[in-house]
Amino acid sequence: xxxESQPTGEHAGLSRRARALVAVVAGAVAxxxxxxxxxxxxxxAPSNVVSERYATEIYxxxxxxLVQDWRLFAPEPLxxxxxxxxxxxxxxxxxxxxxxxxxxxxxxxxxxxxxLLPSHTRNPLRxxxxxxxxxxxxxxxxxxxxxxxxxxYLKRVALMRMQHRIDGEITEVQLRSAARDVPEPAWxxxxxxxxxxxxxxxxxxxxxxxxxxxxx
Amino acid sequence: xxxxxxxxxxARGYERITRSTLGAYQTAVVRIGVAATWLxxxxxEWPNRHELYGPEGPLSSxxxxxxxxEDAAFTVLLWSDTGWWFELCYVFAxxxxxxxxxGWRTRTASVLxxxxxxxxQNRNGFIDxxxxxxxHLMAIYLVFxxxxxxxxxxxxxxxxxxxxxxxxxxWSLVAxxxxxxxxxxVLGGGWLLIFTGLLxxxxxxxxxxxxTGGEPRAVCDMxxxxxxxxxxxxxxxxxxVLYASAGWYKIEGTRWQDGTAAYxxxxxxxxxxxxxxxxxxxxxGLPILLMTYGTVIMQVAFPxxxxxxxxxNVVLACLIAEHIGIAILLGLPFFSLAIISADLIFLPTxxxxxxxxxxxxxxxxxxxxRRGADAPGVSDDAAATDDGAPTTPTTSTEALDRV
Numbered sequence: 001x002x003x004e005s006q007p008t009g010e011h012a013g014l015s016r017r018a019r020a021l022v023a024v025v026a027g028a029v030a031x032x033x034x035x036x037x038x039x040x041x042x043x044x045a046p047s048n049v050v051s052e053r054y055a056t057e058i059y060x061x062x063x064x065x066l067v068q069d070w071r072l073f074a075p076e077p078l079x080x081x082x083x084x085x086x087x088x089x090x091x092x093x094x095x096x097x098x099x100x101x102x103x104x105x106x107x108x109x110x111x112x113x114x115x116l117l118p119s120h121t122r123n124p125l126r127x128x129x130x131x132x133x134x135x136x137x138x139x140x141x142x143x144x145x146x147x148x149x150x151x152x153y154l155k156r157v158a159l160m161r162m163q164h165r166i167d168g169e170i171t172e173v174q175l176r177s178a179a180r181d182v183p184e185p186a187w188x189x190x191x192x193x194x195x196x197x198x199x200x201x202x203x204x205x206x207x208x209x210x211x212x213x214x215x216x
Numbered sequence: 217x218x219x220x221x222x223x224x225x226x227a228r229g230y231e232r233i234t235r236s237t238l239g240a241y242q243t244a245v246v247r248i249g250v251a252a253t254w255l256x257x258x259x260x261e262w263p264n265r266h267e268l269y270g271p272e273g274p275l276s277s278x279x280x281x282x283x284x285x286e287d288a289a290f291t292v293l294l295w296s297d298t299g300w301w302f303e304l305c306y307v308f309a310x311x312x313x314x315x316x317x318x319g320w321r322t323r324t325a326s327v328l329x330x331x332x333x334x335x336x337q338n339r340n341g342f343i344d345x346x347x348x349x350x351x352h353l354m355a356i357y358l359v360f361x362x363x364x365x366x367x368x369x370x371x372x373x374x375x376x377x378x379x380x381x382x383x384x385x386x387w388s389l390v391a392x393x394x395x396x397x398x399x400x401x402v403l404g405g406g407w408l409l410i411f412t413g414l415l416x417x418x419x420x421x422x423x424x425x426x427x428t429g430g431e432p433r434a435v436c437d438m439x440x441x442x443x444x445x446x447x448x449x450x451x452x453x454x455x456x457v458l459y460a461s462a463g464w465y466k467i468e469g470t471r472w473q474d475g476t477a478a479y480x481x482x483x484x485x486x487x488x489x490x491x492x493x494x495x496x497x498x499x500x501g502l503p504i505l506l507m508t509y510g511t512v513i514m515q516v517a518f519p520x521x522x523x524x525x526x527x528x529n530v531v532l533a534c535l536i537a538e539h540i541g542i543a544i545l546l547g548l549p550f551f552s553l554a555i556i557s558a559d560l561i562f563l564p565t566x567x568x569x570x571x572x573x574x575x576x577x578x579x580x581x582x583x584x585x586r587r588g589a590d591a592p593g594v595s596d597d598a599a600a601t602d603d604g605a606p607t608t609p610t611t612s613t614e615a616l617d618r619v
Contacts, residue, residue, distance in 0.1 A: 014431060014434060014435070015431060018431050018432075018434070018435050021435055021439075022234055022435055022438045022439065022442075025438070025439040025442050025443075026230070026233070026234065026442050029442045029443055029445075029446040030446070032446065033446045033449055033450055036450060037449075037450065037453050040453075040454065040457055041457060044457055044461045045461070063287055064287040064288055064289035064290075064338070065289065065290065065334065065352070065356065066353065066356070067349075068349050068353065068458075069346075069349065070346065070457070070458045070459075070461040070462040070465070071461070071462070071465045072346050072462050073466070073477065073481060074462060074465040074466040074468070074469055074472070075465055075466060075467075075468035075469035075472070076469040076470070076471055076472075076477075077469070077471055077472075077477045077478070077480045077481050078480060078481045078484045078487065079471070079480040079481075079484070080484070081483075081484055081485050083485075105485075105486070108486050109485045109486055112485075112486055112487070112488070112489050112547050113488075113489060113491070114489060114490070115489055115547065116489070116544070116547075116549065117260050117549050117550075118489060118547040118548075118549075119260065119261060119264050120257075120261060120264070120268055120343050120345075121264050121267060121268065122486050123342075123343035123344075123345065124274065124342060124343055126486060127342055127343055127345075128342050128343075131342060145282065145283075145285075145286055146283065146286055149279050149282055149283050150342060152279055153274055153275050153279060153342055156274035156275075156276070157274040160267070160274055182480050182483040182484060183483070184476075185476055185479045185498070185501065185504065186499070187500070187501035188474075188476060188501075212267075212272055212273050212274045212276065213272035
C-alpha cells in the first residue's frame with residue numbers, strides 16, 4: 001500500500017475546533033470499521049459462544065445486504081451429477097395422459113458445453129433444488145414462506161422449459177431429481193454405486209398463470 | 217524515550233490516515249475489475265434478462281415481492297412490474313457500470329453502480345453464486361472509497377472549482393429521483409436515509425469547494441480520507457475472511473483431506489464446458505493432490521502472507537492463476553473475475569505505477585500529478601485564471617471528483 005501524498009500546506013495549522021472535528025470523525029470511522037469487521041467475522045465463523053449470544057444482533061446487521069457464504073466447494077466439493085426431470089398430465093381428446101419424463105437439466109448442460117461464458121440460466125434448477133430441499137420436510141411440505149415461493153419458482157421454470165415439447169393443456173406437473181454420484185477417481189480405492197437415485201415430488205396442479213411469458 | 221517514539225509513530229499514523237488516500241492505485245483497479253465484471257455479466261445475460269430477472273420470468277414480480285417481504289432486500293426493479301421499467305433499470309445498471317469502469321464522476325457512479333448491482337441481484341435470490349456475493353459486497357464498499365483518483369476519466373479531466381454545472385445537474389437529477397421515489401412510497405426507511413445522507417455529503421462538498429475553501433474544505437478532505445482508508449481496511453479484511461473461511465471449511469471435508477477434491481467438480485456435467493480438457497486434468501492422482509492441497513494451503517495461509525510482501529505477491533499470483541483456471545475449466549468466468557477483482561486490492565503499488573506509466577504514454581496523463589511536480593499542472597491553473605474562475609491555489613488532486 002502506498003499513500004498518495006496530499007497537500008499539507010492548506011491543512012497545516014488547523015484550528016482546535018477543526019482538529020477536534022477530524023478526531024471525532026476518526027473515532028466514528030474506527031468504531032464503524034471495528035463493528036463491521038466483527039460482525040462479518042462472527043457471521044462467517046462457525047457457531048461459537050459470541051455468535052450464539054449475539055445471534056439476533058449479528059443477523060440483523062448482516063441481513064439482507066451483507067450476507068455472505070464462502071463455503072465454496074466446501075466442506076465437500078460437488079460430487080453428484082443431478083438432473084431435474086419433469087412430466088405433465090395433459091388434457092387431450094382421449095382424456096388425461098401423462099407425458100414422458102423430460103430432462104430439464106439437459107438444456108443447462110448444452111448451454112455449458114463448449115461455451116466460454118455459460119449463463120446464469122443454469123442456476124435456477126441447480127440452486128432452486130437445494131433451496132427446495134432446505135425449505136421442505138420429508139413429505140415435501142414447505143416449512144417456510146421461502147419454501148412455498150421456491151416451489152412455485154421451480155414449477156414455473158419447469159413449465160417454461162417443457163411447454164414447447166408438450167401438446168395439449170397441461171393440468172398438472174411433477175418433478176423428480178435424478179442423482180448419480182461422480183465415479184471415484186481411477187487411482188482411488190473407494191467405490192460408489194453407479195445407480196441413479198430418484199427423488200420424486202408429488203404432482204403439482206398447474207393453472208394458466210403458472211406459465212412465464214419470458215420463454216426461451 | 218521509547219514512549220515518545222511510539223507517540224511519534226502514532227502521530228505519524230494518524231497524519232497518514234487523515235491526510236492521504238491509502239491504496240489509491242489498488243482501489244482504482246478494484247473499481248475497474250468489479251465494474252468490468254458486472255458490466256460483462258449484464259451484457260452476457262442481455263438475451264436472458266427476462267428469464268432471470270424480468271417481471272414475466274419464472275420468478276414473477278408477485279413471487280419476488282413475497283420473497284422480499286421475508287428479508288427486505290433493496291431493489292428498484294420491483295418499484296413497478298411493467299416491462300418498460302425493467303428494461304429501463306437494466307439499461308441503467310449497464311450505464312452505471314460503464315461510468316464506474318471509466319471513472320466518470322466516480323463518487324456518484326459508485327452509488328448508482330451499487331443501486332444497479334443490488335437491484336438486479338436482489339430481484340432473484342435463487343440464482344446468485346459466490347461471484348455475485350463478492351460483487352454485492354464490493355459494490356457497497358466502493359461507495360465509501362476514493363476509487364477514482366487513478367486510472368479514471370475524473371483524473372484525466374480534472375474539474376475546476378466552482379463551475380461544475382454538469383455536477384449540479386447530476387446531483388439535482390438524483391435528488392429529484394429520490395424525492396419522486398419517496399413521494400410514490402416506494403423508497404423509505406434506511407435506504408431513504410442513506411441516499412439523503414449521500415446527497416447531503418455531496419452538497420456539503422460542493423459548498424466548501426465553491427464558497428468556503430480553507431479550513432472547512434480541509435476538514436472535509438480529511439474526513440473523506442478517513443472514510444476511504446476505513447473502506448480500504450474493510451476490503452482487505454473482507455477478502456482475507458473470504459479466503460480464510462473458504463480454506464478452513466474445506467479442511468472438514470474428507471475429499472479435501474484425502475487430496476481428491478479437485479477431481480470431482482471436473483466430472484460434474486454442468487461444470488464441464490470442455491469435457492476432454494476436464495478429463496485430461498483430472499486423469500492423474502498426483503496433479504489432483506497438488507491442486508487440492510495447494511488450494512487449501514494457499515487459502516488458509518493467505519491472510520498471514522500479508523506480513524511478508526514477497527510471499528504475499530507469490531501467493532496472490534497463484535490464487536489469481538487458480539481462478540483463471542476455474543473460469544475456463546469449470547465455466548465460471550464471472551465468479552472468477554469477481555474474486556480476482558477483489559484480489560487486486562493486494563497488488564503491489566510499484567507494479568501499478570509501471571502500468572500507469574505505460575498507459576499514460578498512450579492516453580496522456582492518467583491520474584493526478586503531484587502539486588508543482590510538472591508544468592501541465594501549472595498550466596491548468598493558468599487556464600482557470602483565464603476563465604475568470606476563482607484562483608484558489610488548488611492542486612490537481614483536490615480538483616478531482618473528491619467527496
